[in-house]
Every structure is written in C-alpha cells, then in structure tokens.
Amino acid sequence: MSLLDVSGLTVSAGQQRLVDDVSFTIAPGERVGVIGESGSGKSVTSLAVTGLLSDALTASGSVLLDGTQVIGAPDRALRPLRGPVAGILFQEPLTALDPLMRVGRQIAEPIRRHLGLRGDALHDAVRAALEDVSLPDPRFARAFPHELSGGQRQRIATAIALAARPKLLIADEPTTALDVTVQDEILALLDHLVAEHDMALMFISHDLAVVSRMTDRVVVMRDGRAVEQGSVEQIVREPHDPYTAALVASARALDSVLDAPASAAPTDGEAGR
Template sequence: MTILDIRDLTIRTAGGRVLVDGLSLSLAPGQRLGLIGESGSGKSLTSLAVLGLLPEGMAASGSVELAGTQVVGASERRLAKVRGRDAAIVFQEPLTALDPLMRAGRQIAEPLRRRGLSGTELRRAVLAALERVLLPEPERIARAFPHEMSGGQRQRVALAMALACEPKLLIADEPTTALDVTVQAELLDLLDALVREREMAVLFVSHDLAVVAKVADRVLVLKDGRAVEEGDVRDIVTAPREPYTRALVASARQLESALDRRSGR
C-alpha cells in the first residue's frame, strides 16, 4: 500500500521550460523520504505538486496519486477534500501559511470545523493541538496573532494546523531553515516524535543533508529537476555514488552526529 505514488512527474512553465523532469517516487505509511537538492533543483515544486498547489503559470503532467486520488488534472473541489485529510504541508516560513490578521486558535480551528467539530468540542481540540506541539500557555497562544509570537512558536502553530486533521502524509518544506540552531533541533525532535506517534508518511524537503539525516530513512537527490541518486540515508551519506551527491555530503555539517542520533532512537 502506498500513500503517495508519483510517476513521471514533469513540471513546466507556460513558456515550456522544464523545471521538474520525469520524477518518480513512492511513499508507504510510516516511511520518511528526504528530498534534497540545491535551490532551483525542483524539490519545493515537487512538494507543491503533491497538493495541486503549483504557482500560476506552471503546469504538471504525469501522475501524482495521493491516497488513491489522482492530483494531476483534479478540480479544486476534489483537491480541497484531500488537502488536510490525506496530506498537509508545513512551509519554511510560517507566515506563508498563517493569516497575519487571524488569531492562531481560529486558524487551527478552520480544518477542524470541516471535520464537523463545533462549540466546546472545537475549543478543546484547538487547545489539544497546541499542547501536542508542546507550546506552553496554549490558551494565550490561541488568542495571539502571528506577529505576537516568536518564529519557533509560529512554526509550531503551523505544525499544529497541519496535523489537526491527522493527515496520512506530512510534507515538510524546509521547515527549520528560518530558525536558529537550538530552536531547529527542538522542532526536529518534536516532528520526529509526532510522526512516530501517528505513523505518518513524511516527505521532508531540504537543501541541508545534515538536517535530512535527522528525519528521513531514505533520500532522493534532485539536480536541475532530475533525480540523480536515491537510497538509504546512511548509504547516501557514507558512500554517495554521484559527484553531485558527494558535493552535498562534503558541504554538510554534523552528519556523523545526525546519523548517530538516529541509530540511538
């Protein structure tokens, strides 16, 4: 059984420029795949294509099957049913996902309302979502606007919102890049614990192989929109086959500690 099955995904601009070229990958429940590459490699576009969120002026072809739904060519009405329920995404900058004019609690409540929750049950679910991502004073955070929170708190709120409907697949697109090292480590630990608890599949997008090594079981390396190497994270780190992958490994830091940490998990 697969949660996500991508076959020959190609993403083009309106002018015909190919940004992602014939990409294939699959994810089963509980699997974690790191999608890694430099800026412009097509990794973030791939994550957006999974939910039918490509920017205007770009089009996808091929097949993207998410929990049995064909995303490529699907209507917005159909896509609205799978977003949140089957897959959800956490972005690099939480202000991209959070409405600056809406209190955090109300934003988390929106997907829960679509599940039929209301009144006291809804309020309890919102607070539980905030507690689940280890935010202190959840009632205060629920009343706060995004600008009243730190970057780490905003990212935890975004994570709570993404997990509110218990999706089968979590897409994390550079979720820690904008955070300092300490907050980054805390968020990765939290993400790891939540994913294990719920046995979700994860597509973790990053340019940083050391970060990916803390989260993913397998790695797929993208270069100029093409997959150049895929394998177990330890094999990729210790014995990369492709020159491009070797360059990524050489530029990464803390790889050894990241792998040791996973081994002791």
C-alpha cells in the same frame, strides 16, 4: 500500496522544465527526504504533489495521493485531501499564517472542516492541538501571528498542518528561517509527532545532516531531476552520482570543522598568513 506514488512528474513554466521526469514513492509510515540546492525543483515537487501549483505552471505525469490522481484534477476534488491525507508545513510561518486572524481560529478551521467538530468539542480539539506542539497556555490561541516568536509561529503552523490528523506530513524546509537552537527544538518536535501519530513524512531540505536525522530514505534532486535515490545509509556511505558525493563530502567537511578541538583553530596571526 503506496500512500504517495509519483511517476514521471514534469512541471514546466513555458519552455522551461522546473521538474523533469521525477518518480518516487512513499509508503504509509515511511519517512522520505527530498534534498537539493535552491532551484533543484524540490519545493515545486511538493506543490505538484498537493495540486497547489500556480496557474503559470503546467504539470504532466502521474501523482497518486492515497489513490487519487492529482495531475489534471480540479481543485474541488483535491480540497478534501489537504488535511486528512496530506498536511503541509511551509518554510516561512509568518507568510503561511493569516496575519489578521487569531491563531486559535486558524487551528480550528481544518478541525471544523475535516473532522466536523463544533462548540466545546472544537475548543477542546484546539487546546489539544496546542498542547501537542508544547504551547498549552490559553493565551497562545488568542494571539495574532505577529505577537509570537519565530519558533512559536512554526509550532502553530505545525499544529495547523496536523490538525486533521493527516496520513502524510509534507515539511518544506520547516526550520530554514529559524535560529539554530529553535531549529533543533522544531526538528525534535516533528520527529516526536510523526512517530506518535504514525504518519508518513516527506521532508524537504538542502541540509543533508537534517535529512539524515529525520528520514530513512532520500531522493536527491538537481536541476529538476532526481539524480539518485536510496536509503540514508547507502547515500552517505556509497553515493553514486557526483552531485550526491559532493553533498556528502561537504557535510563531512563541516562536521570535521565543528568537531575539531578549539586548540586546532588558527590564531589571528595564522589566519592572516
């Protein structure tokens, strides 16, 4: 049985379709990447999956999350799923975190709500969550989000997303707002935690190299539609859709530039010709 089963999902804003008849599944423990350019519908898909679409959007089709139908369900029926079934890690942690609440309390909230811990047990669980994301110093629990670096905020957001030990982690472009060095640290952390806790992963990105690193199977989206699906190896070696082929070619071109020896780079004079 699939942990997530999306069938014929369509999301509209008035007459405009932001997601158009998208279908895919994620099995327990499976890692699936959703890739596409800005405006392709990948982030809207993730919001539809968890029932977090704004009131201005309407959804149809079917989304079964651990056997529960999300489309058309009232929010009170979906709240128990957000945490124990699906944890969500957003792109920009500074806006995802509450600026007026110490981060220790923000980590404690899903633990208290979903796992029922109180007192010393809750304190120990918060400390363990911080240790999981390599922030063991107690001062981090007492900090406000603005007192932390971008990488530290994303680690806190990761701790919150994983606090209730979800079966599925939905990571929506979690490294886009970070510099390259910190991006690599966060990706390595997510890779480790997903494996350690045996979670499924829905990883959303516009970067094929990152998706190839983090996932085993890929859904390629363009203009709201899933234009191609397959294993990472099949997508990279034998893309069928022209858009997928262009993504692969672009990634290879970037790799060839980065791998070129320094002596091959043009001089100032050559660059100006």
